[in-house]
Amino acid sequence: MDSITQAALGATVAGAIAGKKCNAKVLLVGAALGTLPDLDVMLDYGDAVQNTIKHRGFSHSLLVLPPFALLISWLYCRWRPDAFWNLSWVFFLTVSVLVTHTLLDAMTTYGTQLIWPFEGYFELRNVFIIDPLYTLPLLLAIGVALFSKKHGGRWCQSVVLLSTLYLGWGYASQQTIANRVEQNLAAQNLPNQQVLITPTAFNTLLWRVVVMDDGQYWEGLASVLDKDQVIDFVARPLGSWPLEEKPPTLVGLEAFSHNYLNYRVEGDALIVSDLRLGMADNLSFEFVFAEKGSDGQWQLLESTQRFPSERGLDLLGVLWQRLKGDQSIDANLQTMDITYQR
Structure with a gap:
């Protein structure tokens, strides 16, 4: 998905996990983590094809992200020890944001190397790379969370659920069309x-x-x-x-x-x-x-x-x-x- 959507998703997931602890700093950290996997676009693999096919590689791998999230969490807890944000909570937030980023990318048509370094591109193709109906509710939740300390976490939780249901709708819509396509190809x-x-x-x-x-x-x-x-x-x-x-x-x-x-x-x-x-x-x-x-x-x-x-x-x-x-x-x-x- 586009960078705005991934940042918005990261911020909303972080706010949902933080709950009553949701604040501007949590949202900012979530947005930063949400865009982190896409920084691999800065790497030059030598030519246009290699830069295309190797994007969404190691930085999107479900085999790489959990240990990377653990490293980030450990460094944070060493730098900013906190009674509430202990290692387990920070790790859960970090890995959740990173994994939801790569899973969302895998629902587009582009293809994601979910099990890098093993070969394979995976995609469901049930959502376009830019979809306002998916992104706008995320932005709305972030706006509420920024101005409402009391209800921000709940809004983020509700919108994470809503956005997930929308992705489910995309898959159901795709399968409806798939049945129709099968009948047309036969006819x-x-x-x-x-x-x-x-x-x-x-x-x-x-x-x-x-x-x-x-x-x-x-x-x-x-x-x-x-x-x-x-x-x-x-x-x-x-x-x-x-x-x-x-x-x-x-x-x-x-x-x-x-x-x-x-x-x-x-x-x-x-x-x-x-x-x-x-x-x-x-x-x-x-x-x-x-x-x-x-x-x-x-x-x-x-x-x-x-x-x-x-x-x-x-x-x-x-x-x-x-x-x-x-x-x-x-x-x-x-x-x-x-x-x-x-």
């Missing part, structure tokens, strides 16, 4: 071996569906509010890797994306795109892997580069209209620019 004679169902921007009602096929993929939209249960899928070319050997960066990107990749040539550039974030020809994570030389042969770049693309907010009104169940605008939405980066 339209489309493959069902590799299917992606992920929320569109800022909501858990309108879902994007990607179905992988031989040499192409199918893309469709489905809203919980649709009256017509038929999903209009559009076929798009997948392309293929033109070189005999795959560089290690491409192998890593395949694992990161679970092979939801598209290959295309634009000018003299060979571009590999992650199909999971974005829509149609406006995808969030695209990388230039090779360029054609004067002899017409592909030359791998020493360092992969992000392929620039424009993104805007001007068509969110159309997205809102489709969310409400207007399936007549599906053709326009398949080409609209509504992608956002984390």
Whole structure:
């Protein structure tokens, strides 16, 4: 999720644990801990692909965070011994904030290395990377806690429960769409071996569906509010890797994306795109892997580069209209620019 949401979640979880002891300092510490795992974005792993696939790695691992939380707690208690905030309480608060950060990230489409150093990217895809309906209640609880010493802890506890229920709703909404997708794939004679169902921007009602096929993929939209249960899928070319050997960066990107990749040539550039974030020809994570030389042969770049693309907010009104169940605008939405980066 975005940094504001993670800081707000960290502060609210800390306030909920502190209860009657909730105050501005507790909220500030929680917010700082809530953003701590994302500081790995400051590390440079050498190129654009490595910086993408190694984010949410060691700093998000459920095998690393508990001992790290214990170290932070021990150092705090050595520095600021307190009768109430003893080691066990500080450890519980710290590990709770850090773990809720990484679990929330695992509910987005991006993927989280929950068991680093062991391989594997895990994601539920039941919430978009930015969702105001999730974030705003957290901010409200923080505001109440800052101005109400008596009720701040209770508000934080209530909102933590509410936000958890919202994530549960996102999963239930996704499963409702998944059942509908399964029926549509069978009725339209489309493959069902590799299917992606992920929320569109800022909501858990309108879902994007990607179905992988031989040499192409199918893309469709489905809203919980649709009256017509038929999903209009559009076929798009997948392309293929033109070189005999795959560089290690491409192998890593395949694992990161679970092979939801598209290959295309634009000018003299060979571009590999992650199909999971974005829509149609406006995808969030695209990388230039090779360029054609004067002899017409592909030359791998020493360092992969992000392929620039424009993104805007001007068509969110159309997205809102489709969310409400207007399936007549599906053709326009398949080409609209509504992608956002984390």
